[in-house]
Amino acid sequence: MTAYFIQAFIYLCAAVIAVPIAKRLGLGSVLGYLMAGVVIGPIIGLVGAETNTLQHFAEFGVVMMLFLVGLELEPKMLWNMRNKLIGLGGLQVGLSTLVVMGIALSFGYGWSIALTVGMIFSLSSTAIVLQTFNEKSLTKTEGGKNAFSVLLFQDIAVIPMLAFIPLLALPELVEKAQSVTQSAAEHHEELSLVAGLPGWAYGVVVLMAIASVVIGGHYLSRPLFRYVASSGLREIFTATALMLVIGIAALMSLVGLSPALGTFLAGVVLANSEFRHELESNIEPFKGLLLGLFFITVGAGINFDVLLSNIGPVMAMTLGVILIKAAVLLVLAFIFKIRGSDRWLFALSLAQAGEFGFVLLSYTVQNHVIPTELAQLLSLVVAISMFLTPGLFILFDKVILPRYEKTENTREPDDIDETGTVIIAGVGRFGQIVNRLLVTNGVKTVVLDHEVQQIENLRKINTKSYYGDATQPDLLHTAGIEQAKMLVIAIDDPERAVGLVEYIKHTHPHVIVMARAFDRRHLYRLRNAGADFMVSETFHSALNLGKHALIKLGVHPFKAEQQRATFYETETTHKDTLYEAWKQFTEDDKYLVHYRDMFIQLEETLSEAMKDERYRSFSKVERSWTPPPKENHTEFSKAESD
Incomplete structure (x- = not known):
């Protein structure tokens, strides 16, 4: 018992020390867990033989992750995203799989191994990419939205991959595994509801199991959760959520299916449930800890002897995977008309292999699809590509993005061929409403904004607008500030908004200035600068x-x-x-x-x-x-x- 306490303390200490450091360095929590495993495993040697056993237990975190992914996939949301989800995501997974498979075939691997390797490397790191997008405020960019669609499809694609991989088992690996484990099998028999059944009966049992998950989740889960919620005990609700996930995983295992498949289906069924958020909040901590433990065991299981003896092939495969996936993503970006810096953000953010690669590699070894020696090399490729991901984002931030920003900033303002009673500076979510109200009441407006994409979006809905910085006196003169009666300021930069008020009141005092304020302090500053009317954007x-x-x-x-x-x-x-x-x-x-x-x-x-x-x-x-x-x-x- 003491040994278990000591081992648990070592794993938790490694996570507590490494993950916050990785977060501060901008590397993300997944890389923090991987580095913690590398330190306590290959480098220091504090953990050893128990790592593989722990990894099988920690893989249940992946099952919980797919349950939570299913909870987020409401049918309506999936339908609205169908074009990008199926088109962009499906093409990315399909093309990446085929290209990698073709290269693997050219190196002499069998088609089943080549196909499996292609599927493994077609996936990207959902955890690293989404976390980095949030940290860098890239989620709402065009590149970020398209990358999310691809990641969502990849997470869904893991389910059929887990179901398909056992069909690719190599006879020689199966025979070898049976000879090694024959004596152990005499003392332990895997529980199964389908062992020895004929093919038609096996199919019926599988369909009944899936139907029970779907029908039970839809009709029986709500009365169960209402009954448990009436007790008022949060820990019982947590126990119920765990019971649901573990029970479905056990049922899928008993009928020979992937536990992840069952929990994913249950999550989709419960996506519209009124208890969805409560389920998420109860499952999330367990999922996070088990996934963290899984990544630590992956890092601890890296064989540095294998890496050092194969450093050339491993680094070549890693760079090859990144370049191949980036090339495929760039082609898709052209096809789906992702423009400018968003195209490179989309390609570079998804160029690495992902955490599900570790899951699939472990699964392929268990199902005798890939030899253990090859799986070790491929796991090194997955891990190193993930380690290199922060470098890809740095490349985007420091090299690519500044060039596109410089190009956009040097664009000449549009030629303004009309004047109006009101000039509106900034047509985001606030300025658009003001403009629509004025225009529908017959007021002539001139709309200015320095965001190219915003101007293009307005023109698509027949709203005439002009590209340009409204704080520039020359542009205001062209827009007819001398004849205008009013200026509405709805730009997103508080400092520039205050400066614009001061300029207008100093040079064109006859113009009524109405301004949007972000908060009380900004409102006071606008008033002090001379604005005639101010309103806090969230007050009313x-x-x-x-x-x-x-x-x-x-x-x-x-x-x-x-x-x-x-x-x-x-x-x-x-x-x-x-x-x-x-x-x-x-x-x-x-x-x-x-x-x-x-x-x-x-x-x-x-x-x-x-x-x-x-x-x-x-x-x-x-x-x-x-x-x-x-x-x-x-x-x-x-x-x-x-």
């Missing part, structure tokens, strides 16, 4: 949502509208006082004691106003408000009489 939407939250919590609609109006009036009444207090301080101490005390006083005033009964004192806002339907009249009358 948050206030409206808050009103509806009160209604959903049982507050009468009329009462909720009164509270919303009270909040708005109290804020409006005190805004000048807070602004004057803000102006008294320097840039370094604007939020010191005096201002903070005034803000606290505002909160107390607001709280008192909310408690004040105002049913017989209707404001102008309330008089213009539409009353609730007749069925609410009785409730309102009761509230008024209380």
Whole structure:
């Protein structure tokens, strides 16, 4: 027992030390786990023979990962992504598999081994890529969105790969394995529901198992979760979630199918369940720990003797895989019209092999598809390609992206051939709504934005707009600032927005300036610069949502509208006082004691106003408000009489 405690302590220590360091260096948690395994295994030698046994246990983290992937795949979302998911993702996996398979065949490998190697190297690292996208804010770029579609298809493609690989077993490897394990088999027989069944009966049992997962997940899971949730014990819900995943995995194993296949199907079935988020939150910690343990065992299992004795072939295969996948991805980027720097982001981000490569390699060895010696070489290729992934992102950030940004920044502004009553600077999510409201009321606008993609998107929906930086005086002159009555500022850079207000009020004081503020401090700065009207982008939407939250919590609609109006009036009444207090301080101490005390006083005033009964004192806002339907009249009358 003591030995187990010591081994567990070593693995956990390695993870606690290595993963935070890897995260700070921008390498990602997966590489942190791999490096931790390398240190405690081949380098220091703190772990040894138990690594392979632990790896089989840790592979259950992959089963949990696919269950969580299934939970995210709502049928509606899959349908909306069908073109990129099937077209882009399917072509990437198919072409990469075929190209790698062709090269493997040219080196003399059999077709089954070559096909298996092609499937393994067609996959990319979901964990590393998505984490890097989040850290570098690349998720919403065109390249990031397309890369996500490919990764999603790859995660789904793992399921049929796991089902197909056992069919590629080599007879000589099966015979060798049987001779080695014959004595062990006499003492231990694998549990199975399909052993000795004829082919038709095996098919029926498999279909019944899959049907039970789908039908049971749809009809039986909800009553079960409601029953468990009624207990109010979170640990019982966690136990139920684990019971579900483990039970389905066991059922699939009993009928000779991949446990990952069953849990993935269960996840898809439960994707629309009201308990989906609770299931995710309960399974996620176990999945994370087991996957981390799996990657540590992979790193600890790397044979440095094999690496050093085959350093040339391993590095050649690693670079070959990266170049082949990048080339395939670039071709697909051209076909699917991914342009500019997004094309290179798409190609470089997915050029490595992925964590599922380790799973498939282990699975191929277990099913006698690839010799152990070759699997060791291929696992080194997968690991090294993942280690090189941060370098690919650095190449994109430092070399490729600056060249495209320089090209985009040197583009000449569009020729503006018209003037309007209102100039709108910035047509993102905020400026678009302002423009649509003005245009539909017959107001002539001139729309400016310095984002090329945004301008192209607007032109696709017949909204006339011009490329250019609205903070440049020459462009404003061309847009007719001298004749314009109003300038609406909705650009995303707070500093440039303040500077634009100052410039307009200094050179064109007749122009009414209306500006979008990001927060209270930005609003004060815009007002101090001379803006005629400012609005915080989230204030009114948050206030409206808050009103509806009160209604959903049982507050009468009329009462909720009164509270919303009270909040708005109290804020409006005190805004000048807070602004004057803000102006008294320097840039370094604007939020010191005096201002903070005034803000606290505002909160107390607001709280008192909310408690004040105002049913017989209707404001102008309330008089213009539409009353609730007749069925609410009785409730309102009761509230008024209380």
